[in-house]
Amino acid sequence: MTLRSKSYSFFLIVILCWTLLLPSSAEAKKLKVITTLTDLASLTQEVGGDKVEVEALAKGYQDPHFVEPKPSFLLKLRNADLLILVGLDLEIGWLPPLITQSGNGRIQPAGPGYFDASRFAEILEIPQGNVTRAEGDVHPLGNPHYWLDPNNGRRIAKAIASKLAEMDPADQAYFQQREQDFEKRLAEADQKWTGQMAPYRGRKVVTYHRSWPNFAKHFGLDVIGYIEPRPGIPPTPSHTIELVNQMKREGVKLQLIEPYFDLKTPNSIAGMTSGKVVVLMPSVGGRPEITDYFKLFDYDIALLIKSFEETK
Amino acid sequence: MRAQQPQGATPQAGKDNEKAALEQRLRDLEDRVVALEGELRQLKAQNAQPAKPEAAPPAAAPSAGQQAAAQPAPASQAEAVRLGGAGGAAAKALNPDISVIGDFIAAAGHNPINPTPAFQMHESELGLQAIIDPYARGDFFISFGEEGVNLEEGFVTFTALPASFVAKGGKMRAAFGKVNTMHNHVLPWADRPLVTQNLVGGEDGINDAGFSVQRIIPAPGSWFVEGTGQVFRGDSADVFTSSEKNDVSVVGHLRTYKDLSESTNIDLGGSFSRGHNLFGSDFITHLYGVDATLRWKPLQRAIYHSFVARSEFIWRQQNQPNIGVCAAIACPAFVRTGYQRGFGFYTSADYQFARRWFVGGRVDRSDRPFDASLTDKGGSLVLTYWPSEFAQLRGQYRFTRYAQNFDAHEAFIQLQFSLGAHGAHPF
Numbered sequence: 001m002t003l004r005s006k007s008y009s010f011f012l013i014v015i016l017c018w019t020l021l022l023p024s025s026a027e028a029k030k031l032k033v034i035t036t037l038t039d040l041a042s043l044t045q046e047v048g049g050d051k052v053e054v055e056a057l058a059k060g061y062q063d064p065h066f067v068e069p070k071p072s073f074l075l076k077l078r079n080a081d082l083l084i085l086v087g088l089d090l091e092i093g094w095l096p097p098l099i100t101q102s103g104n105g106r107i108q109p110a111g112p113g114y115f116d117a118s119r120f121a122e123i124l125e126i127p128q129g130n131v132t133r134a135e136g137d138v139h140p141l142g143n144p145h146y147w148l149d150p151n152n153g154r155r156i157a158k159a160i161a162s163k164l165a166e167m168d169p170a171d172q173a174y175f176q177q178r179e180q181d182f183e184k185r186l187a188e189a190d191q192k193w194t195g196q197m198a199p200y201r202g203r204k205v206v207t208y209h210r211s212w213p214n215f216a217k218h219f220g221l222d223v224i225g226y227i228e229p230r231p232g233i234p235p236t237p238s239h240t241i242e243l244v245n246q247m248k249r250e251g252v253k254l255q256l257i258e259p260y261f262d263l264k265t266p267n268s269i270a271g272m273t274s275g276k277v278v279v280l281m282p283s284v285g286g287r288p289e290i291t292d293y294f295k296l297f298d299y300d301i302a303l304l305i306k307s308f309e310e311t312k
Numbered sequence: 313m314r315a316q317q318p319q320g321a322t323p324q325a326g327k328d329n330e331k332a333a334l335e336q337r338l339r340d341l342e343d344r345v346v347a348l349e350g351e352l353r354q355l356k357a358q359n360a361q362p363a364k365p366e367a368a369p370p371a372a373a374p375s376a377g378q379q380a381a382a383q384p385a386p387a388s389q390a391e392a393v394r395l396g397g398a399g400g401a402a403a404k405a406l407n408p409d410i411s412v413i414g415d416f417i418a419a420a421g422h423n424p425i426n427p428t429p430a431f432q433m434h435e436s437e438l439g440l441q442a443i444i445d446p447y448a449r450g451d452f453f454i455s456f457g458e459e460g461v462n463l464e465e466g467f468v469t470f471t472a473l474p475a476s477f478v479a480k481g482g483k484m485r486a487a488f489g490k491v492n493t494m495h496n497h498v499l500p501w502a503d504r505p506l507v508t509q510n511l512v513g514g515e516d517g518i519n520d521a522g523f524s525v526q527r528i529i530p531a532p533g534s535w536f537v538e539g540t541g542q543v544f545r546g547d548s549a550d551v552f553t554s555s556e557k558n559d560v561s562v563v564g565h566l567r568t569y570k571d572l573s574e575s576t577n578i579d580l581g582g583s584f585s586r587g588h589n590l591f592g593s594d595f596i597t598h599l600y601g602v603d604a605t606l607r608w609k610p611l612q613r614a615i616y617h618s619f620v621a622r623s624e625f626i627w628r629q630q631n632q633p634n635i636g637v638c639a640a641i642a643c644p645a646f647v648r649t650g651y652q653r654g655f656g657f658y659t660s661a662d663y664q665f666a667r668r669w670f671v672g673g674r675v676d677r678s679d680r681p682f683d684a685s686l687t688d689k690g691g692s693l694v695l696t697y698w699p700s701e702f703a704q705l706r707g708q709y710r711f712t713r714y715a716q717n718f719d720a721h722e723a724f725i726q727l728q729f730s731l732g733a734h735g736a737h738p739f
Contacts, residue, residue: 071569119350120347
């Protein structure tokens with residue numbers, strides 16, 4: 001009987017070894033890059049051009065805190081040369097088990113293909129002192145929605161270009177050239193955006209979640225309150241009444257909402273303050289026409305200006 | 313990058329260029345500050361993490377002062393080599409993620425066959441999780457009852473093996489089906505299904521010390537296929553008993569998964585396990601399982617609505633002593649003599665109808681393992697409320713018709729709450 005048990009173990013081991021013999025992937029010349037969010041994918045595509053193959057795990061219209069760690073993501077991660085993530089615990093609820101299960105040593109936290117973009121960006125709202133969850137789902141390392149500032153976009157792109165050059169030294173000049181070109185185009189676009197937003201600097205708005213501090217800082221918006229009473233806690237009636245009173249007091253008309261939140265409370269607030277709900281896109285791919293990092297700001301700024309004009 | 317002033321430009325253009333150059337320098341400086349802040353954040357996170365010997369190439373031509381300052385470094389590195397040698401402030405930074413999940417259950421109803429106390433702090437699960445080194449991570453889940461402690465799981469996972477293998481060693485929940493791998497706090501019910509109670513070792517399940525290897529197997533189309541092979545000592549609840557060293561048990565699991573659309577996916581699995589049972593080395597128990605899960609979650613409203621339907625079918629076959637032997641060794645009363653073929657299943661569905669609310673139901677049926685002629689049946693209705701991501705309140709009504717023709721009607725209130733950083737569980 002023990003002999004049989006041993007033969008079973010042997011059988012299992014043989015099955016696993018057999019999988020070894022199957023080709024895991026064809027030798028690809030392009031660097032395979034997986035990013036958690038579409039925005040990082042867009043920035044990588046800008047600097048990587050046709051020397052990289054980039055894919056994002058989450059969709060642009062999805063709440064990046066609550067992505068399901070689907071096994072189909074493992075198929076993408078197992079062959080990745082580089083994993084680019086937002087960091088600051090944004091993906092803490094879903095990325096770590098995927099990395100562990102991927103069987104890909106390169107993208108493990110200490111590996112050469114693990115790239116935390118937050119290291120290169122300006123981070124706001126870093127909590128001081130003791131952090132407790134009485135504050136809701138706070139991010140102890142700072143606000144992770146930092147990509148919504150074109151300056152951070154530039155910094156991240158630069159860092160990604162250096163990383164790509166490190167992994168593929170033969171194409172260093174190519175990445176550098178593309179990065180400089182991107183930086184130039186972004187500077188021009190940013191000049192246009194800030195110009196368009198200039199008349200609305202200092203305008204007060206309310207947002208659903210704390211997703212927009214970097215965006216607000218760059219374009220001079222004043223976020224005076226949040227529809228969520230605490231980060232990650234759904235709206236409560238008492239907080240909503242407080243917020244409505246504050247909005248009325250300060251003459252605030254616009255609520256900026258991410259596409260993945262329910263519009264019931266925002267709509268009723270809009271009714272009470274005769275204001276407007278603006279579904280702003282926090283990520284590339286939030287709508288079909290937002291195909292890259294530039295179009296993300298084009299879309300959001302056009303929508304904001306239209307909404308400011310409508311609620312004059 | 314730097315704007316060069318072209319020859320023969322007008323003074324105005326020159327000024328503009330100068331301004332642009334200044335702006336550029338300002339921006340570069342700003343970027344450097346941000347980059348330094350990022351490095352500072354990382355350093356703070358790592359604190360005085362012991363330097364890796366290869367990580368510090370000497371800077372070009374260091375000054376005498378720098379050299380002097382660098383002198384003590386080898387000594388501190390030598391200290392850092394000791395296992396667990398990080399001291400003081402460094403120790404805090406290197407602490408594992410610590411979490412505690414409390415599971416409090418209140419019960420009402422009469423059930424003499426499987427009694428539950430009126431109030432119990434059913435489990436306090438302490439989780440200690442950390443990355444060990446560039447090649448491995450460690451996870452400990454220590455389960456405290458009101459009295460007594462049990463190592464629920466404690467294993468090392470080797471994440472950087474060649475050929476995409478992932479290996480684990482230690483004590484772990486075996487990869488037999490779905491429910492067996494799940495900790496209490498991720499179950500959609502306050503209890504475990506009848507088939508788990510009867511055929512797969514109850515709450516502890518197949519949970520044993522051993523070694524596990526898994527790998528994603530290349531498959532056509534967009535199918536995800538993963539194979540897992542595990543070898544254990546052979547001691548798991550009433551399922552397996554190891555009477556001697558060679559009585560190891562094995563578990564094999566094949567998982568297939570496919571995204572049917574971006575919001576719907578299907579997960580199918582087949583499991584097998586074999587080991588020796590409590591009657592001795594000559595008595596073998598075989599377990600076979602099939603599981604299927606259908607999930608739906610609309611991506612754009614993922615935090616408000618979802619649906620999961622799941623079913624597991626399990627067969628347990630085991631040799632048991634015949635009448636003569638049973639009389640000689642005085643088998644317990646619940647044991648029927650001879651070969652037993654038990655079968656059981658559960659089917660469940662859970663629907664999230666609002667951000668904080670879930671409703672679900674489960675149908676149960678299972679034979680008894682040591683007397684497969686006896687069959688228990690039942691069902692449950694469940695309503696769960698999540699005040700936040702870190703706490704949940706659950707009410708469950710459970711009906712069970714035991715084989716002895718006894719009906720149990722029970723109600724449970726379960727309160728679960730989570731402290732600290734508990735690592736996410738696999739999908």
